[in-house]
Amino acid sequence: xxxxxxxxxxxxxxxxxxxxxxxxxxxxxxxxxxxxxxxxxxxxxxxxxxxxxxxxxxxxxxxxxxxxxxxxxxxxxxxxxxxxxxxxxxxxxxxxxxxxxxxxxxxxxxxxxxxxxxxxxxxxxxxxxxxxxxxxxxxxxxxxxxxxxxxxxxxxxxxxxxxxxxxxxxxxxxxxxxxxxxxxxxxxxxxxxxxxxxxxxxxxxxxxxxxxxxxxxxxxxxxxxxxxxxxxxxxxxxxxxxxxxxxxxxxxxxxxxxxxxxxxxxxxxxxxxxxxxxxxxxxxxxxxxxxxxxxxxxxxxxxxxxxxxxxxxxxxxxxxxxxxxxxxxxxxxxxxxxx
Amino acid sequence: xxxxxxxxxxxxxxxxxxxxxxxxxxxxxxxxxxxxxxxxxxxxxxxxxxxxxxxxxxxxxxxxxxxxxxxxxxxxxxxxxxxxxxxxxxxxxxxxxxxxxxxxxxxxxxxxxxxxxxxxxxxxxxxxxxxxxxxxxxxxxxxxxxxxxxxxxxxxxxxxxxxxxxxxxxxxxxxxxxxxxxxxxxxxxxxxxxxxxxxxxxxxxxxxxxxxxxxxxxxxxxxxxxxxxxxxxxxxxxxxxxxxxxxxxxxxxxxxxxxxxxxxxxxxxxxxxxxxxxxxxxxxxxxxxxxxxxxxxxxxxxxxxxxxx
Numbered sequence: 052x053x054x055x056x057x058x059x060x061x062x063x064x065x066x067x068x069x070x071x072x073x074x075x076x077x078x079x080x081x082x083x084x085x086x087x088x089x090x091x092x093x094x095x096x097x098x099x100x101x102x103x104x105x106x107x108x109x110x111x112x113x114x115x116x117x118x119x120x121x122x123x124x125x126x127x128x129x130x131x132x133x134x135x136x137x138x139x140x141x142x143x144x145x146x147x148x149x150x151x152x153x154x155x156x157x158x159x160x161x162x163x164x165x166x167x168x169x170x171x172x173x174x175x176x177x178x179x180x181x182x183x184x185x186x187x188x189x190x191x192x193x194x195x196x197x198x199x200x201x202x203x204x205x206x207x208x209x210x211x212x213x214x215x216x217x218x219x220x221x222x223x224x225x226x227x228x229x230x231x232x233x234x235x236x237x238x239x240x241x242x243x244x245x246x247x248x249x250x251x252x253x254x255x256x257x258x259x260x261x262x263x264x265x266x267x268x269x270x271x272x273x274x275x276x277x278x279x280x281x282x283x284x285x286x287x288x289x290x291x292x293x294x295x296x297x298x299x300x301x302x303x304x305x306x307x308x309x310x311x312x313x314x315x316x317x318x319x320x321x322x323x324x325x326x327x328x329x330x331x332x333x334x335x336x337x338x339x340x341x342x343x344x345x346x347x348x349x350x351x352x353x354x355x356x357x358x359x360x361x362x363x364x365x366x367x368x369x370x371x372x373x374x375x376x377x378x379x380x381x382x383x384x385x386x387x388x389x390x
Numbered sequence: 391x392x393x394x395x396x397x398x399x400x401x402x403x404x405x406x407x408x409x410x411x412x413x414x415x416x417x418x419x420x421x422x423x424x425x426x427x428x429x430x431x432x433x434x435x436x437x438x439x440x441x442x443x444x445x446x447x448x449x450x451x452x453x454x455x456x457x458x459x460x461x462x463x464x465x466x467x468x469x470x471x472x473x474x475x476x477x478x479x480x481x482x483x484x485x486x487x488x489x490x491x492x493x494x495x496x497x498x499x500x501x502x503x504x505x506x507x508x509x510x511x512x513x514x515x516x517x518x519x520x521x522x523x524x525x526x527x528x529x530x531x532x533x534x535x536x537x538x539x540x541x542x543x544x545x546x547x548x549x550x551x552x553x554x555x556x557x558x559x560x561x562x563x564x565x566x567x568x569x570x571x572x573x574x575x576x577x578x579x580x581x582x583x584x585x586x587x588x589x590x591x592x593x594x595x596x597x598x599x600x601x602x603x604x605x606x607x608x609x610x611x612x613x614x615x616x617x618x619x620x621x622x623x624x625x626x627x628x629x630x631x632x633x634x635x636x637x638x639x640x641x642x643x644x645x646x647x648x649x650x651x652x653x654x655x656x657x658x659x660x661x662x663x664x665x666x667x668x669x670x671x672x673x674x675x676x677x678x679x680x681x682x683x684x685x686x687x688x689x690x691x692x693x694x695x696x697x698x699x
Contacts, residue, residue: 139601148592153591156596156611157593219600220599
């Protein structure tokens with residue numbers, strides 16, 4: 052398959068009053084055409100920052116790419132100029148944000164907000180752009196698009212607004228769609244509808260999706276491949292099946308174990324004890340070592356290399372070293388039994 | 391929307407009636423009489439004058455008579471000049487007052503917006519701090535202090551602009567500028583705060599993620615939305631300006647409405663006090679109404695709420 056987007060050893064830092072926060076510390080992954088990749092991790096793991104770095108939408112003065120490359124169709128976006136990025140944003144790579152209540156301009160009709168990108172990238176005139184907007188609204192399942200195109204965001208419900216946001220993101224048929232927690236702010240019933248819509252649209256348009264989420268349920272719904280991020284690094288990556296059924300990294304086990312299960316007798320919701328590492332002074336070794344029940348001495352001082360588990364499955368954990376003791380994932384982390 | 395405006399206009403007249411009533415009875419409590427040198431007037435002369443202007447009637451009768459005339463748009467005759475109507479005094483005085491008021495608010499809003507936008511875009515830079523220092527001084531120092539300073543330095547020492555009077559465009563600059571300082575400061579501060587808040591919102595990021603250039607995003611998404619609170623404060627600001635003109639017109643010896651208003655209070659010129667008070671009130675209520683309508687135009691969320699109520 053063709054590599055569409057290739058991140059290599061990406062480092063992103065923020066300058067704050069307290070010092071430099073190393074939010075992303077050497078992230079590498081590839082995205083192929085039409086593929087959907089989920090980046091999973093808890094708050095502060097660097098997943099949103101990674102996606103904003105790809106769009107080059109990091110806050111100007113404080114956030115910067117320190118090292119590494121973001122190759123998009125052979126071009127390094129990390130070194131692209133603002134003008135080059137403007138051509139790529141919205142037309143080649145576009146983005147959906149977490150909260151549809153705040154990601155639409157309240158004083159502009161949704162039609163105008165969809166048309167903005169179309170007029171910029173596809174040189175459409177007003178009536179062409181409007182017609183396309185109406186078609187897009189129809190595509191994302193908004194009833195009466197001819198009327199609703201002239202309405203304002205406050206006249207739409209949360210789920211409908213997220214559909215509008217998706218219509219805006221897909222307006223110019225981008226090759227990559229970055230969805231940053233697209234369902235987090237929505238009701239559970241609406242979440243399922245939005246995920247169905249995204250899957251359906253991916254089938255129709257062939258857009259590759261990077262799905263950023265902390266919700267493994269969402270991942271199971273949409274993603275073919277999964278990258279698990281922790282402390283600014285990718286600690287495990289593999290196909291969705293491999294991550295769910297044969298997880299190798301203790302952090303992934305923790306994530307899976309903390310997912311509520313419908314068939315479980317336990318009334319307790321499992322959590323991973325401890326807090327994420329301080330990225331102002333990141334630990335020398337494995338970032339998860341301080342919270343890991345299986346941590347060994349080597350974990351504190353040395354970051355493990357990514358070990359190949361299969362051709363598609365990699366994990367960065369010392370437990371995979373042949374000298375390490377054999378550790379089985381906890382029972383709670385087993386999804387629907389071994390397959 | 392039409393129903394909303396009709397409702398507002400009706401309540402506007404109700405407000406005016408209340409203001410007229412309160413002012414009328416308060417005015418009657420003022421000590422003294424409207425006639426100069428009244429010690430020199432004989433009892434019968436004074437009686438004749440009072441009779442001529444209807445001041446011998448009981449106060450409630452005077453009030454009813456006044457309201458009757460007011461309903462026909464007649465504000466009565468001034469006591470200061472023989473046979474001059476208050477209506478003609480207002481229409482003569484409003485020219486200069488409205489001119490400096492309008493100049494001050496236009497100039498002040500424009501400069502304030504530019505300062506506020508520049509400060510927000512160059513957040514935490516020399517430009518930002520500079521603009522905010524200007525804003526703090528502008529709010530802290532009253533307009534008549536600026537007026538005095540400008541008269542002395544620009545008018546007397548440098549001799550660039552006339553110190554006082556009202557004889558042509560160059561006479562507008564100092565009074566209008568003194569008045570606008572407060573407007574500049576207030577607008578700049580509001581604009582900066584609002585711009586900073588909106589620059590951090592998701593929809594700005596969303597607009598940028600569509601590939602719209604930074605300048606276009608700032609202009610189309612950020613500045614427009616940041617102006618919503620500016621329009622709200624334009625109401626109170628205009629009210630402040632009207633009070634400001636009272637003082638500024640005196641300092642610069644401009645024959646405006648404010649000057650006449652102050653004079654009429656000193657002279658117990660009842661019809662002029664009533665006339666100018668009502669005129670100012672009318673102006674203020676109209677400004678507030680216009681601001682509310684403008685607010686609805688720029689912010690669609692309010693438009694709908696207003697239309698339904």
